[in-house]
Amino acid sequence: MTPIDSISPQTSMRLRRIALILLIAGLHLSVPALLGAESRERFASAYLWGYAFLWSVTLGSLFFLGLHHLTHARWSVVIRRVMEMLAAPATGMLAALFIPVVLMLLLHGHFSLFPWADAAHVAEDPILAGKRPYLNSPFFLARAALYLAVWAGFTRHFLRQSFRQDAGDDAVGAVLRMRRMGAPFMMAFAVTVSFAAIDWLMSLNPHWFSTIFGVYVFSGMALSGLAALTLAVIALRNSGRLPEGCVTTDHLYNLGALLFGFSAFWAYIAFSQYMLIWYANMPEETFYIHDRLQGGWLGVSVALALARFVIPFFLLLPRRAKRHARTLVVVSVIVLAGQWLDLFWLIMPERHAAGPVIGWQELGPPLALAGALLLSLSRFLARRPCLAVGDPLLEESMRFRL
């Protein structure tokens, strides 16, 4: 067993190489997409798709980090640094990568991403004209800036205190300062994520509204954060960066149980949204679902239910599965694929009504953004140990048994 004190930051050349390949491939596909008029519009939707995925993983991890502090959890101290690593893009990268969305909004004529950004279109549409006090570019950008600032502020606070512990600087005080921000974070998170979901995803179809939409997006976000966390923990453990005996099967069981629970939560929220719309049968609500059950989209909707709920639920049902690292890896990969699919299902039907379209024009931004995310993780690993070595509760967390 490696002594805890000797854990130091380690560069992962493999992760860096994968990240760079994805980034370069993504950029390579994005540049030609930006040149053609039709492919430029497809690029816009695809960028939002990739960005929303990055956002889901980052804020999903930030949610669990905040939950850890809010509940004064002890079992998860061993994986706290991994949550911090996955949440770290929220300190700056998430905001920087939002700039293309801002540009696509301001250059609406070239990208036509948000229909409400088209003044001529809004003028002849009484519903959109009525929504103008909320759905207008300056207010949209101000809100986005606020959300990004709130997330960056809390993430910076959690990370700064955590890094102070590494240096052995007032470790107990740092725990208390992180815990103190747990509850304010959770309240701010709930509001900002709901509004961001409405702004960035629901307003792609500005006629439609669903009051549960924020929770729906959050449920996918929590799942993606968990799946990324589980994958990262298992990868770090297998590569020996997290020393033997740190993350036990009991910790894995907890991650598996949370993944299991949140898959059921997603199904509950998704079905609640669908059933209420189906039951009330009001045309101003049903068309959104109707669009997604037509043509090729029906298959995507069915695949979504399978990938997000049925498969993860039954794979994780046995107790043994939640303790088995390889099963957890498989489920996490399915869950992350499910998040890609879910965001595709939310964004793309607004562009391609007839059925799902996926070509090189769609692949550039997701690949580049996935590469950017991995690059950020590899930079984090090169600078920080992947275990919260200074946390006074670390030893207790390592002894955690179910």
Added chain:
Amino acid sequence: MSELRHKQVGVAGLYDDPSALVRAAVEVRRAGYTRWDCHTPYPVHGLDTAMGIPESPVGGIGLLAGFAGLGTAIGLTGWLSAWHYPIHIGGKPLFSWQAFVPIYFELFVLFAGLTVMGLVFALGRLGRWHSPLHDSGIMPEVTCDRFAIVLEASDPNYSEDAARALLAQTGCRDIRPLIEYEEEDDAFL
């Protein structure tokens, strides 16, 4: 007054802290005992593994019962709403699975839940009127602040001296015989 017959049915070792109990449970399992049990005031983490208790069949059977409930719900809603007493509601198809999903869910949970409860009683042999542990006087202690290992005399490996020696070897300082009292048949006469 009736005379009380009694016989020794085992040995109990009492411990003051749960980790001593878990360590002792490992020793007892290694010594090859099969008829023994632990008694604690609350669930002790890691005790099942230490005792080598195999995975319970309750979950699997509960799942099957849940599917039986799901089948019942599909049959029930379909038969009632689409065949036996068809009523058009809100212009929706007679068999509207969307509206029945809550019933599918509820009957799944109901069947699984009741089955699990019944199995827990049956497999845990709950609902016995009497156990020698009630006479032993250790129950007030293990439901308060102490932790006990009970080795039963019915174990093929059992001998009183070996059992006491094993418990003593695990660091137990409080070893007591388990006595079962049997009243005469004519106790009330």
